[in-house]
Amino acid sequence: xxxxxxxxxxxxxxxxxxxxxxxxxxxxxxxxxxxxxxxxxxxxxxxxxxxxxxxxxxxxxxxxxxxxxxxxxxxxxxxxxxxxxxxxxxxxxxxxxxxxxxxxxxxxxxxxxxxxxxxxxxxxxxxxxxxxxxxxxxxxxxxxxxxxxxxxxxxxxxxxxxxxxxxxxxxxxx
Numbered sequence: 001x002x003x004x005x006x007x008x009x010x011x012x013x014x015x016x017x018x019x020x021x022x023x024x025x026x027x028x029x030x031x032x033x034x035x036x037x038x039x040x041x042x043x044x045x046x047x048x049x050x051x052x053x054x055x056x057x058x059x060x061x062x063x064x065x066x067x068x069x070x071x072x073x074x075x076x077x078x079x080x081x082x083x084x085x086x087x088x089x090x091x092x093x094x095x096x097x098x099x100x101x102x103x104x105x106x107x108x109x110x111x112x113x114x115x116x117x118x119x120x121x122x123x124x125x126x127x128x129x130x131x132x133x134x135x136x137x138x139x140x141x142x143x144x145x146x147x148x149x150x151x152x153x154x155x156x157x158x159x160x161x162x163x164x165x166x167x168x169x170x171x172x173x174x
Contacts, residue, residue, distance in 0.1 A: 001033075001065055002077045005058055009078030010085070015113050016054035017120035024123050027061060036127040038064050043124055048159045055079055140165060 004026050012019040020043060027034045034042075042064060046057030055075060062074025096102040129137050144162050147153040153161075 001062070001070060002073045004031075005062070005074045005077035006081060009054070009058055009074075010081040013109075015116070016052075016057075017117040018113070019054055020057060021116070021120040021123045023058070023061070033065055034061060040124060040127075044159075044163075048156060048163075050156075052079075136169060140169075 004023075008022045008026055009019060012022045024039055028036060028039050039061070042057055042060035045060050046053045046055075049056035055078060058078040059071045059075045062070035062072070064070075066073070125137050125141070140162055143165075144158050147161070148155060148158045
């Protein structure tokens with residue numbers, strides 16, 4: 001389990017969304033260590049947790065898999081190697097900030113990160129996008145997007161509101 005979090009938590013480029021999508025493939029699809037519902041629960045709890053959402057998500061997955069020891073192991077595995085790596089990259093950035101080629105490369109990476117984020121959203125929503133659940137996913141997603149982007153409601157409030165709506169608007173039985 002620890003090796004999965006070292007490998008995917010530290011060597012997946014594109015940010016937390018990309019890492020979450022890769023971990024979905026590794027934990028749910030390939031190894032079947034987590035169910036879709038367990039993965040979604042860890043993902044949602046990671047999003048409502050202050051701080052680094054990816055680390056909270058990995059810790060939650062570790063907890064589901066192996067309890068407290070799994071939570072600690074997955075947290076350390078997903079954080080220590082990449083923390084060292086980002087420290088080195090930050091030190092090198094002082095040399096890159098005036099390099100036009102490096103700046104253009106960073107802009108390209110940002111565009112790709114947006115696409116990866118959209119793909120991650122689909123990966124997580126897809127299992128619930130069936131039958132009558134489609135309307136629920138569309139309505140909650142659209143409302144959350146509107147509230148966050150256009151109404152300026154803080155992300156934590158949007159997530160908590162969506163949780164309340166989800167509790168009172170349960171998915172249809174399949």
